[in-house]
């Protein structure tokens with residue numbers, strides 16, 4: 001067995017969008033599993049937008065990554081050595097490995113994977129992002145047949161789950177995505193009724209016109225993934241008693257600059273006059289729903305009734321470039337790094 005392992009640590013806190021110098025790829029002695037722990041050789045790592053938030057030293061729903069600490073994240077891998085009951089060498093497991101080639105984790109924090117689907121699906125369509133779409137839509141979106149849903153980042157793992165579930169529930173589904181290729185994927189692969197390229201509309205009011213055409217009966221559910229121009233475009237189009245599950249606001253993860261900062265407070269009025277239900281949620285509060293989600297959704301994924309896309313970068317060397325690109329829309333589908 002190799003005597004060292006590789007990991008990526010936080011070298012400094014980014015200002016705005018992260019740059020390569022904010023990270024450090026380093027080699028360290030291979031950790032040894034203590035009693036109750038398992039040593040894992042990681043095969044797939046997840047890249048998720050929330051990781052940008054962990055790089056800032058601000059109070060949030062989860063602690064930030066310290067300078068010099070391994071970047072946080074979920075991985076999938078094989079057990080190399082087990083000192084934990086219930087785990088044996090060769091088992092396929094998933095847990096919070098961090099951005100690393102190997103990890104020692106307590107057995108109680110790991111989940112065994114026994115699936116015929118590719119193991120990487122545990123990080124995307126059948127993992128945290130898929131669960132986020134399923135819980136958030138059912139619980140906070142409260143979809144009803146005949147209504148209209150709008151979602152941005154529509155070809156990502158959250159948006160594509162939301163769109164497909166809403167379509168299956170009989171809603172008209174409108175995707176917002178970056179670029180013509182992603183718009184084509186939204187309609188052809190994920191079954192959205194219409195797709196709008198947010199990059200082709202410079203202003204919120206232009207984008208609003210395009211969304212209004214695609215949603216002639218107004219918007220009943222706006223699934224908030226991005227904030228920024230898209231939020232500003234959609235808010236005035238909301239129908240009375242509409243719902244906005246607030247899942248993410250990636251347009252602002254590097255900080256808010258200019259567009260929308262002065263106009264959004266005025267638009268907040270829409271929440272009052274349209275009697276909107278705006279509900280922020282964090283998936284960590286809903287892990288108890290995971291078994292029910294898997295029961296319902298994994299057979300549909302296995303049968304091809306729910307489609308998913310993965311964008312796989314190769315090697316830990318490509319982790320940082322893939323992360324930086326993802327935050328700007330460079331990924332097409334769930335961003336995975338295969339080791």
Ligand SMILES: NC(=O)c1ccc[n+]([C@@H]2O[C@H](COP(=O)([O-])OP(=O)(O)OC[C@H]3O[C@@H](n4cnc5c(N)ncnc54)[C@H](OP(=O)(O)O)[C@@H]3O)[C@@H](O)[C@H]2O)c1
Nearest residue numbers: 049153156157158177178225247248249250251282283329
């Ligand atoms: N609340 C929770 O517990 C929870 C859990 C999971 C995820 N989330 C949030 O859900 C959202 C989607 O996550 P995901 O994992 O499915 O990500 P994702 O779609 O794979 O990746 C992010 C996408 O955001 C879009 N984007 C980036 N900057 C944008 C901008 N300025 N305006 C419009 N779109 C922009 C890009 O898609 P386009 O190129 O198509 O624009 C990019 O591909 C994120 O905000 C994430 O933080 C929240």
